[in-house]
Amino acid sequence: MQDGVIRISCPVSGCYRILKPEHCRSILQSEVFDKWQDKLREAEIPVRDRIYCPYKICSALMVKGPDFKDLLDIECHSCHKLICAKCNVPWHYGVDCQEFQKLHQDESENEAVMLTQLAKRKRWTQCPECKIYVEKIVGCSYMTCRCRNDFCYSCGGQLGAGGHICPKPPQ
Structure with missing residues (x-):
């Protein structure tokens, strides 16, 4: 959930069903259970x-x-x-x-410039759909944003069913 993944597949080999929070209530801490339900509700909006x-x-x-x-x-x-x-x-x-x-135009322009500079330094990428900044810590360049948009972290290209060949080397 910290990575924005809320649709969790059943861990049983060969089962492709999606788990629901109520199926896992007995093994989850109440805070995790509540957060999962909140994230699922948010995803529906x-x-x-x-x-x-x-x-x-x-x-x-x-x-x-x-x-x-x-x-x-x-x-x-x-x-x-x-x-x-x-x-x-x-x-x-x-x-x-x-x-x-x-x-507040001057203030917001200064804040925007500072955020852009920070994003460049930290090598963050913006989601092409909702424009929120995303940080990749480890793993491949396949990103799923909290808005549920799939994109390539390296180039920002949309990821579709046909796959994606990135023109940029991985970061």
Whole structure:
């Protein structure tokens, strides 16, 4: 689960069924069982419908409902703090989204540059689907992102049923 793998095949030779958390409840710690169920629920929500609380102490997953486009602010169901529904940042009281973006443009540009520099130094790769940074510690270049997109860590190319021949040498 730490690597984002939530669909676990049965370990019995010749069995290709996918294990469900309830089948393993008796051998799992309650925290692991709960986390597995949470990750499976999260995987059922399309990436475009997910929003995460921007507060670092929280980061709770929320689902964008059908009326989401009409909302200005939303309350996190976990920490109960207000979030700007348009910017996905902590609620900016008394400042509209355009003004807020202008106020923090320099800051966000600096943060983006710092993140890009860190990613280059650490040799991280971005998922071509959701743009989150991924770090490979060991193993092959076949990556499955938390958004369930399969891609090559070395070149960022999509991995399909036909396989992938990477033009870059492994990192």
